[in-house]
Amino acid sequence: KNEVEQSPQNLTAQEGEFITINCSYSVGISALHWLQQHPGGGIVSLFMLSSGKKKHGRLIATINIQEKHSSLHITASHPRDSAVYICAVSWGQFYFGTGTSLTVIP
Amino acid sequence: NAGVTQTPKFQVLKTGQSMTLQCAQDMNHEYMSWYRQDPGMGLRLIHYSVGAGITDQGEVPNGYNVSRSTTEDFPLRLLSAAPSQTSVYFCASSYSAKRVDTQYFGPGTRLTVL
DSSP states (O other): OOSEEEEOSEEEEETTOOEEEEEEEOSOOSEEEEEEEOTTSOEEEEEEESSEEEEETTEEEEEETTTTEEEEEESSOOGGGOEEEEEEEEESEEEEOOOEEEEEEO | OOOEEEEOSEEEEOTTOOEEEEEEESSOOSEEEEEEEOTTSOOEEEEEEEETTEEEEOSSOTTEEEOOSSSSBOOEEESSOOGGGOEEEEEEEESOSSSOOOOEEOOOEEEEEO
């Protein structure tokens, strides 16, 4: 049983493409988080949201509470966006998806 | 601020050995936690703490002990290492245990048990 499901698991894109990563969850939540993990590197929090939409640079995160679904969009993708993107939900504790591995090719 | 620090970065153990993974934060955060990350699986919670002197088990606590004698430090002890404990371990902290907050992660410890 996995409370958090992400799709796709792997994604390859050409530089400049618009990218969407999806996250679905099966339980009530306090907030949803998007994290970024670079190869061999640590984990950084990108967004925390409980409703609506947030934007930071070329990254946009949206959440639909009724449908229990969130999306992370990357506009004008760049090779430096290559990383694993992890969706997590919090209700008391944190529960994590297995991540989406993104590779952006120049 | 150094944020969340972990030591060591890499460790190789033999089956049956014990060791302590260190975690410290200098942000005066109430909430600290330990996760393990295995290929094909999401981060899984091992133990967490909502303040000094208070700890609790997460999803996969067997084979691990923790203590929280100060706000800053939250060490994870492997009592008798097993190959199944080969993993990457992350420590994380957040400001408050009572409200939803951003988690800050340490750089990770890559542990191999032979």
